[in-house]
Amino acid sequence: MDLEIRADDPLSFSEELDENGFPLTSSSSSGSDEAESTSEPRSGNDDPPHKLSEFASDFYTSGSDCSSLLRIRNEKKNGLLVQKNLLQMWGIAKSEAAETSESRVCTENRKRKWKGKEQGDVFGLNQKKNEKGKKPAYVQSRSCPFYKKIPGTPFTVDAFRYDAIQGCSAYFLTHFHYDHYGGLTKRWCHGPIYCTSITARLLDTCLSVNQSYICALEYDKEYEIEGIKVIFIEANHCPGAALIHLRLSDGRTYLHTGDFRASKSMQSHPILLNYHVNVLYLDTTYCNPKYRFPSKEEVIAFVVRTTHKYFQKQPKTLVVVGAYSIGKERVYLEISRSLQVPIYTNASRRRILESFGWSDLSSWLSNSSHSTPLHVLPLSFLRLENLNKYLATLNQRFNAVLAFRPTGWTFSEATGSKLDLIKPTSKGNITIYGVPYSEHSSFNELRDFVKFLRPDKIIPTVNAGSIASRDKMQALFNNWLKS
Structure with a gap:
């Protein structure tokens, strides 16, 4: 079975949100x-x-x-x-x-x-x-919302659904997920698109955007665009994701996180250490005290450990990892390294992965579904009935399926960081584990990041569609900044 993975796979983290992260209620x-x-x-x-x-x-x-x-x-x-x-x-x-x-x-x-x-x-x-x-x-007709515009600049961030935006001469793209690049096509002609080199290659490979409009910027290198100092910082999200640091000529400083997972290493970044942030545009996907999920490393260790345990019981197990078009690569790459087996994906995903330019990943990719027990499929496909049908297409090469759904939405307060307590969904020879592997910041990580930066103002960019939600987040921000 050759599953089609389109470049426009829906990549938002909840079906309850629109492309700007606002609840559809x-x-x-x-x-x-x-x-x-x-x-x-x-x-x-x-x-x-x-x-x-x-x-x-x-x-x-x-x-x-x-x-x-x-x-x-x-x-x-x-x-x-x-x-x-x-x-x-x-x-x-x-x-x-x-x-x-x-x-x-x-x-x-x-x-x-x-x-x-x-x-x-x-x-x-x-x-x-x-x-x-x-x-x-x-x-x-749709006008660009003000919170996608950077005050005092001719810049917008992740605002491609609004045709040509009056007063905008530079369009920034934080990363290649549909809820951020939506609106970009090969017909784009409204102005330069500033992004990282990986995102630039994906715009060309997946969307055929005219290369004359794509401007790739390196991480941690200062550029001057329209008189404004711009620096991209690794966002610890999907490949090519960037925080955007902007310094205006009048001294004001903005930081737009796009989607990111805050880490301790960010607190030692010289740009974030040396420049006070006036306005922080913050990814608040998990800005709720109940989301205190474990680190990426802890979840990956659990996934690898569980995989080995299943292989000891049933050597002919097919391991399936769910993923977005980009994102979750570390999960299946670590399984591949641990088992010393290739990674099977369909042709569309292989083109995307090869565009990253990661030699350690490209060398492990396979185009044969029968040659390896490790397959990568779309997250939305990981259901018991779908996996049972998928197994049937492999001509009895495997006897069972062990699947992982790596997303923060699977986090349970009852389980917390005790990952061995996770109860999988099983039926017959199909087993699915929901593991809290997130590429967004946990609640504690958001708190630590805000306390480190201490910005003058915080603008939440996700789940900010109701006054109750905004009030809760602003109360949290105020408490963090007081302590």
Whole structure:
């Protein structure tokens, strides 16, 4: 069975989140891109001095939580701070006029949709014809949310779904996961894409992005782009992932983590040691005290130990490791080294892995599913019924399947760091272990990283779609910074 692994495999870490990490629930709908699209703040020197104070400007200069912004708003007179949908997103009630206006727009849009009138340019709607060219479809235009823009710069981060962004002359990509690169295709022509060399090769190999737009930057090397000092730092996430460190000419410093797993080694990095961070864009995937999962090394040791134990009982065991298109490589590479066996993947994944330029990985890859007991399959495929069917395609080469699903979402507070207590899912000769191998920071790692940096302001980038979630995280941030 040759499973197809597409470049656009869904790689978000929960089906409950949208591409920006916001929950897809009614309570968080105000955090969607569309909810923000009618009131886009501008940043930096583009704001004329006579312009009314804008939400983004107040947000970045206020304290570390929404209550600070509320105080600023209360101190202003004549309703100067009016950003209708952004205010809703951050939990600030809309004015009656704003609600009336939006209700009217929504009503008009519904009328036009159901009547099928060709008024696609009205209210930000663009017409598109279906393949048969019969009925027009209406697609809501999308504006880039302000939190994807870096204030005082012409930069955006992981913002490729919004066509050409006004005022943006440099597009940064933190890593090659779909929820970050979504929107990039071979037709991209809106500006240079700054990323690491591995990510650059993946853009070419998987998406056929025009190479003239791809700008590869090395780790730990300072570049000057549009007068701003830029340094990429290893993010300890998937191959090619980077933290983006930015120093503006006025002395302000920003750090955007993209997706990352904080580590002690980051606390000795000279750039993070020597420059105070004013604003930290933080990957808060596991910003919850219940997620105190073990280190990568502990989980890998457990996986290798369990694999050897199963091989002693049944030498004809097929070991399957679930993975995203990129990510989780260390898990199956360590099994390969320990067992001294090749790694089988399909052709699509092999092309991706070979593009990393890792000689120790490329030399272990195999194109024959019968030649090795170690196979890598998509995480979403690892179900009992699927693995049973997969085993049947291998012509009785193996008698049993031992599979690992390495993701932090499998973490159990009851098990904690006692990995030997993990209970697998089994049926017949198929066994699946969910192991808490995460490429995002655990709660403790996030806390230690924030306490080390002590930034002036923290902007959570994941699970920030509801005011309750934001308040909980900001309370945690405040406690960490006080201690």
